[in-house]
Amino acid sequence: MKGLRRLVLDVLKPHEPKTIVFALKLSELENVDGVNIHLSEIDQATENIKITILGNNLDYEQIKGVIEDLGGVIHSVDEVVAGKIIVESVKTEQD
Amino acid sequence: MKGLRRLVLDVLKPHEPKTIVFALKLSELENVDGVNIHLSEIDQATENIKITILGNNLDYEQIKGVIEDLGGVIHSVDEVVAGKIIVESVKTEQD
Amino acid sequence: MKGLRRLVLDVLKPHEPKTIVFALKLSELENVDGVNIHLSEIDQATENIKITILGNNLDYEQIKGVIEDLGGVIHSVDEVVAGKIIVESVKTEQD
Amino acid sequence: MKGLRRLVLDVLKPHEPKTIVFALKLSELENVDGVNIHLSEIDQATENIKITILGNNLDYEQIKGVIEDLGGVIHSVDEVVAGKIIVESVKTEQD
Amino acid sequence: MKGLRRLVLDVLKPHEPKTIVFALKLSELENVDGVNIHLSEIDQATENIKITILGNNLDYEQIKGVIEDLGGVIHSVDEVVAGKIIVESVKTEQD
Amino acid sequence: MKGLRRLVLDVLKPHEPKTIVFALKLSELENVDGVNIHLSEIDQATENIKITILGNNLDYEQIKGVIEDLGGVIHSVDEVVAGKIIVESVKTEQD
Amino acid sequence: MKGLRRLVLDVLKPHEPKTIVFALKLSELENVDGVNIHLSEIDQATENIKITILGNNLDYEQIKGVIEDLGGVIHSVDEVVAGKIIVESVKTEQD
Numbered sequence: 001m002k003g004l005r006r007l008v009l010d011v012l013k014p015h016e017p018k019t020i021v022f023a024l025k026l027s028e029l030e031n032v033d034g035v036n037i038h039l040s041e042i043d044q045a046t047e048n049i050k051i052t053i054l055g056n057n058l059d060y061e062q063i064k065g066v067i068e069d070l071g072g073v074i075h076s077v078d079e080v081v082a083g084k085i086i087v088e089s090v091k092t093e094q095d
Numbered sequence: 096m097k098g099l100r101r102l103v104l105d106v107l108k109p110h111e112p113k114t115i116v117f118a119l120k121l122s123e124l125e126n127v128d129g130v131n132i133h134l135s136e137i138d139q140a141t142e143n144i145k146i147t148i149l150g151n152n153l154d155y156e157q158i159k160g161v162i163e164d165l166g167g168v169i170h171s172v173d174e175v176v177a178g179k180i181i182v183e184s185v186k187t188e189q190d
Numbered sequence: 191m192k193g194l195r196r197l198v199l200d201v202l203k204p205h206e207p208k209t210i211v212f213a214l215k216l217s218e219l220e221n222v223d224g225v226n227i228h229l230s231e232i233d234q235a236t237e238n239i240k241i242t243i244l245g246n247n248l249d250y251e252q253i254k255g256v257i258e259d260l261g262g263v264i265h266s267v268d269e270v271v272a273g274k275i276i277v278e279s280v281k282t283e284q285d
Numbered sequence: 286m287k288g289l290r291r292l293v294l295d296v297l298k299p300h301e302p303k304t305i306v307f308a309l310k311l312s313e314l315e316n317v318d319g320v321n322i323h324l325s326e327i328d329q330a331t332e333n334i335k336i337t338i339l340g341n342n343l344d345y346e347q348i349k350g351v352i353e354d355l356g357g358v359i360h361s362v363d364e365v366v367a368g369k370i371i372v373e374s375v376k377t378e379q380d
Numbered sequence: 381m382k383g384l385r386r387l388v389l390d391v392l393k394p395h396e397p398k399t400i401v402f403a404l405k406l407s408e409l410e411n412v413d414g415v416n417i418h419l420s421e422i423d424q425a426t427e428n429i430k431i432t433i434l435g436n437n438l439d440y441e442q443i444k445g446v447i448e449d450l451g452g453v454i455h456s457v458d459e460v461v462a463g464k465i466i467v468e469s470v471k472t473e474q475d
Numbered sequence: 476m477k478g479l480r481r482l483v484l485d486v487l488k489p490h491e492p493k494t495i496v497f498a499l500k501l502s503e504l505e506n507v508d509g510v511n512i513h514l515s516e517i518d519q520a521t522e523n524i525k526i527t528i529l530g531n532n533l534d535y536e537q538i539k540g541v542i543e544d545l546g547g548v549i550h551s552v553d554e555v556v557a558g559k560i561i562v563e564s565v566k567t568e569q570d
Numbered sequence: 571m572k573g574l575r576r577l578v579l580d581v582l583k584p585h586e587p588k589t590i591v592f593a594l595k596l597s598e599l600e601n602v603d604g605v606n607i608h609l610s611e612i613d614q615a616t617e618n619i620k621i622t623i624l625g626n627n628l629d630y631e632q633i634k635g636v637i638e639d640l641g642g643v644i645h646s647v648d649e650v651v652a653g654k655i656i657v658e659s660v661k662t663e664q665d
Contacts, residue, residue: 032178035176039171057139
């Protein structure tokens with residue numbers, strides 16, 4: 001296990017295609033083990049979604065390509081996890 | 096294991112048939128392992144319910160059909176999980 | 191395992207018989223594995239209780255009958271779980 | 286395993302005998318596996334305590350008798366658990 | 381396993397001897413498996429500490445004696461656990 | 476297992492290179508098992524990120540070097556874990 | 571296993587040496603299994619840190635000596651754990 005292991009992306013998308021299509025397309029990429037998409041906000045023309053992707057040696061550009069082909073835009077990369085094991089962020093007194 | 100693995104749907108339904116009927120009908124669909132329905136709000140004529148469905152290679156259109164046949168309307172798809180393994184959404188500093 | 195697996199009922203009952211009697215009667219029903227009753231509120235003449243029932247292929251009408259025979263009224267069905275496995279409700283950004 | 290499996294009792298007691306005596310007496314009852322007593326409030330003459338009792342086929346009247354013999358009064362039965370397995374109360378959107 | 385299994389004591393003590401001495405002395409008592417002391421408050425002359433003691437068939441009077449010999453006073457017994465197994469307090473709707 | 480085992484760093488970085496590059500570079504260091512980077516804040520020219528690094532006998536100066544080579548500045552070391560086993564910070568009454 | 575098993579210390583230290591040096595020095599002491607240091611506050615000249623130390627039969631005076639040699643001052647001992655097993659503090663209704 002190495003490289004990018006988990007990504008959390010804040011994405012802006014049009015209403016169509018549905019989040020279901022985003023989840024299926026991303027989950028079918030070679031190094032992806034699973035995808036979780038949460039609906040954060042719905043506006044008149046767009047939707048804010050949070051995409052969590054888990055896998056091994058994920059290819060960020062490939063993922064970005066799938067999202068953009070479906071009309072989405074990556075607003076920010078909120079979490080990146082890389083390496084041999086999945087490390088969780090640790091809450092400290094500064095949080 | 097592949098395809099759609101878990102869905103969380105915000106659904107508006109009339110008082111009848113009861114949520115029990117929705118849960119039983121959905122749970123009897125071929126690829127569904129389990130269904131959880133929470134009552135979010137009761138109004139004079141309608142009820143807001145949150146349906147969590149877990150399974151393997153779930154068929155969204157089939158699920159939508161069952162809900163609509165029972166008089167319900169899918170208000171939004173709040174979570175979609177797809178792929179080989181069930182991935183949970185990760186809380187980040189942006190949440 | 192199939193059918194109704196877990197129910198959460200909001201029930202209004204008179205002070206007598208006690209919740210202990212409700213719990214024992216319900217727990218003795220054939221498909222019931224366990225019952226949990228929480229006291230939500232006590233008023234002068236009535237009590238609001240939350241009944242959680244776990245089992246396999248639960249019979250809602252039978253459960254309703256036991257509750258009504260003891261003088262209780264099912265105010266609402268707050269959760270229904272059905273299918274091969276017990277699925278928990280998932281918290282999403284919309285909650 | 287059957288019958289009453291766990292009870293949570295809100296009890297009003299005088300300062301003497303101490304909660305330690307209540308815990309020991311209750312824990313020595315035949316079907317009781319364990320007892321937990323939390324001190325909720327201390328007033329000039331009385332104390333409010335929360336008693337959690339776990340066991341198999343618990344005898345409510347016997348438990349009530351021990352508490353009353355020690356000068357306590359069961360103010361309310363806040364939780365009753367009965368049946369083959371211990372079922373926890375489930376939090377729903379209504380809570 | 382029987383008798384008193386766990387105690388949580390609210391204790392007022394002078395600055396000396398330190399909580400370290402309290403913890404060591406109590407942990408060396410025959411039926412004590414472990415001791416946890418949290419510093420709740422420090423005032424000019426005294427300290428409020430919360431002592432959690434875990435063991436089998438604990439001797440309250442012996443524990444009280446050790447605390448008092450070190451200059452401490454048991455302000456209240458906030459939790460008592462007794463019996464064959466350690467039972468945790470259960471949160472109910474009344475809490 | 477010995478030396479530095481886990482670090483949580485508050486880092487200020489320019490928008491480029493992306494956090495993905497930081498995560499990959501750090502995860503490829505010899506004693507690093509895994510890296511988690513959370514995006515704390517985005518400003519016009521810079522980003523605040525929280526880097527959690529897990530490994531065995533981590534080399535702080537080497538890590539600092541990688542971060543600085545990529546244009547980042549370690550604002551503070553919010554957590555340090557060292558020794559044979561990973562010890563979590565304990566919440567006390569003082570927190 | 572016996573004696574002091576875990577300590578949580580509130581320590582005031584100068585900016586130099588860094589918390590990394592404190593963690594390494596303390597983790598190399600004979601009976602110490604692991605050390606966790608959280609940065610609580612940074613002021614112009616000093617830093618408040620929370621040190622959690624886990625081990626077997628810890629030597630408080632030796633630990634205090636290491637901290638003071640590095641220029642730190644133990645402000646308070648917020649938690650002490652002693653005995654055969656590590657006991658966690660129990661939350662009661664009084665907290």
